[in-house]
Amino acid sequence: MGVDYRMIGGRIKQRRRGLERTQDALAEALGVSVGYVSQLERGVAKINLDTLAAVAGWLGCGMGELLTGVDSARPDYLAEEVAALCRRMNDRQKRLFLAIGEDILENGT
Numbered sequence: 001m002g003v004d005y006r007m008i009g010g011r012i013k014q015r016r017r018g019l020e021r022t023q024d025a026l027a028e029a030l031g032v033s034v035g036y037v038s039q040l041e042r043g044v045a046k047i048n049l050d051t052l053a054a055v056a057g058w059l060g061c062g063m064g065e066l067l068t069g070v071d072s073a074r075p076d077y078l079a080e081e082v083a084a085l086c087r088r089m090n091d092r093q094k095r096l097f098l099a100i101g102e103d104i105l106e107n108g109t
Contacts, residue, residue, distance in 0.1 A: 006043030008052075011066050013041040015059045029058045 016026060023037045030037070030051065039045035040055075047055070049063075056063045065071045086094055 003046070004043070005046050007069070008047060008066055009041040009043040011069055012055055012059070015061060015066070016041075019059065026055070026058060030054055 016023070023034050023041070027034045027037045036045060040047050040051075052063050052066060056066055059066075061071065062073065071077065086097065089097060
């Protein structure tokens, strides 16, 4: 499975527009042309890690969010996944899962 540069570019574009920022402003911040920013957002140009880090910093998000579309800094990060897992468990498994979670919180492991 390869890197989906179109998805990454789409996330960059969506986040940039959500912040009401222009391609011109991003290009200036990166020291590149507006055409290159356009190519990044369309997935035509392959973004390298250094540029991705710079874009993420400018957008105020993590690189992981641009790569995966998941914001691990959100308070509800993985909440639905945990809830779905719990729905599949029987009562004994739920109590064990809860005890493990409480132990992790108490001991930091």
